[in-house]
Amino acid sequence: MKLLTLNFLTCAIKTCKTNPASFPLHPRDAELEIQEADLNLTFLKNILPRLMWEELRVISSELGLPELPATPPAPADLVEPSNTPLDTAEVTLAEGGAEAQEVEETPSQTAKDLHRILLETCIQEGKLVCGSCGHEYAVKEGVANFLLPGHLV
Template structure:
């Protein structure tokens, strides 16, 4: 699961639907049976792609996720990049590219801050299926 994906998912428990605490899901580094494992996966750098996806990113959620994973390099406010080829934008775009597209979560878990439900990630695949008692 890529970090980019984590920026688009929220808790699927029906009771959490109206709570602002159901997004973002928090990476839980305290799950002893499934410790968080990250990997780097090389992806061709495309500044245009990052600039196109940037308006769709929930910046506060991305900051939360990045800091939970130990990355404190991002600016506090979402950058407004008009020219992806400008030299002054290159490092920021490369940092975003590395975080969003090259950081792969191999295993671990995500937790909803509202209800506490834990979503496990195994072999880079998050499990969003809920037990029957949480679907209703």
């Protein structure tokens, strides 16, 4: 299960929904695995406003991953700075205009790091714990189980 998925999940118990402590769910005893995935730069730039950054920092530190900066990167931070508009113009000229479409931007190290944490760092085994009621959801073979025992439904 990818860490970005945790950005969209909460405790499944109804009465927890209104308690801010039910988000994010806290990983515990987690075994992580890196699963390589294509880097989609447009996606990374556009997802920034949807990220609950503070919560992502919490999860990341609970997993013992390198500390994330206090504020999220800006879209411009995700592109390799050598790729200036001037270069783009030159390339377009060199390649003869019409055929040359928008020059592909190169992801910066910041983009690669963000991609790694959001989409390549996966929880394979472990638990996700609600900060409100303390309920533990198991993660097995990368699949989180949010089904509740009968008495909690």
